[in-house]
Amino acid sequence: MGPRIILYTGKGGVGKTSVAAATARRAAASGKRTLLLSTDPAGSLGDVLGRTVSPTVAPVSEGLWAQQVEARDEIERQWGAIRDWLAGVLSDRGMERIRAEELAMPPGLHELVGLLELRRHAEDGQFDVVVVDCAASGETLRLLALPDAARWWLDRAVGTRRTLDAARPIARAALDITLPSNRALDGAGDLLRDLVALCDVLRDHERVSLRLVMTPERMVVDEARRTFTYLNLYGLLTDAIVVNRVFPEEVGAYFDAWRARQAQALTDVTEAFAPLPVLRAPYFEEEVRGPEMLDRLAEQVFRDVSAPTAVLHEEIGERLELGDDVAHLRLALPFAEKGDVTLRQVGEELVVRVDGHTRTVLLPPALQDYRPSGAALADGALTVTFDPPAPTT
Ligand SMILES: Nc1ncnc2c1ncn2[C@@H]1O[C@H](COP(=O)(O)OP(=O)(O)O)[C@@H](O)[C@H]1O
Ligand SMILES: [Mg+2]
DSSP, X not given: OOOEEEEEEOSTTSSHHHHHHHHHHHHHHTTOOEEEEEOOTTOOHHHHHTSXXXXXXXXXXXXXXEEXXXXXXXXXXXXXXXHHHHHHHHHHTTOOHHHHHHXXXXXXXXXXXXXXXXXXXXXXXXXXXXXXXXXXHHHHHHGGGHHHHHHHHIIIIITTHHHXXXXXXXXXXXIOOOOOOHHHHHHHHHHHHHHHHHHHHHTOTTTEEEEEEEOSOHHHHHXXXXXXXXXXHTTOOEEEXXXXXXOOGGGOGGGHHHHHXXXXXXXXHHHHHTTSOEEEEEOOSSOOOHHHHHHHHHHHHTTTOSOTTSOOOOSOSEEEXXXXXXXXXXXXXXXXXXXXXXXXXXXXXXXXXETTEEXXXXXXXXXXXXXXXXXXXXXXXXXXXXXXXXXXX
16 A cells, blocks of 8 residues: 555635645645655745755755756657647648647646656555645646546547548548547547546545645635536545635734634535534734644644544545436535434535535535435435436527
């Protein structure tokens, strides 16, 4: 069994780097050989740790190593040829060259390729714990759907090389396009295969989990909820929520209105992410930089937790099964006994009330036109049945 892997993700500026570094220091202090890995190209890991962090693993302090991955070379080597081909095809069709190149390079690919480094660490036994400071969430997560697309692509495009070779002259003559070269296909195929394997590693719930970092602000929480829905859909385990920069009481009356707003946001967080543990850290009077502040942060975040590296929650809270004529959404509700269940759909939200507890679930776009038609509570979970939209005639 490889290292315990914890990935911190969330909107820019909420405290991912700080919390990731704090976690890594704690883990190292408890005697675990710990690597702090950043995939954020604009990463501030160096500032926080007070030393330069490089693309190769380098020691930081007792039991702690750091690495800032740089995906560019790897992408260039493996995706470069296919990107050039695609960009060529698009620009031949009248698209501006710059825009064509952008299109040929899916957003978020950089970061996902950065995570390939994680796969290497997951396989060798060098570290007990790997803490990952991810770049901001949205774009990358969309690529987590990639394995399915990639498998398709590998089967069709790479797997049917012979068909493709036969098609080359026809494509050229009839469609006026040049099919990608075998070298381009091989490079892209290797990259996709690596990414598929990475996604399999990320789905190993025994040792891999994500933690969503947010500040108690409406917009930030909403984005985190969207991320959470995607993580659940793609089968990635989220084991904790970290709410950072909560105003402590000591800030005084001047901040009363802010504190009230934060309190509301904290209630929303509890309802949206239950039963996940919600860890909190106060807004400190200074920036989180250097070992002392990191340890102070860790002290607060992990106050009520057995160990910062424990898997703090073991199952995926929401699962969605989409059938042809019905969809099921399964919600873990361990606190529910067997009381009344009420369901209400408000826009893209499903509000579930069970035994006086409220859970709000952000529905994935695929389900937004469906209507909840029933609910059943069994084995600590609520299964909501949805009917598809009536066919429009
Ligand atoms: N609990 C906190 N109290 C005060 N400042 C904080 C706290 N957490 C983070 N910061 C500061 O907020 C800024 C952004 O934090 P950072 O960890 O770099 O966020 P991210 O990695 O999500 O962009 C940094 O200047 C950091 O020192
Ligand atoms: Mg950061």
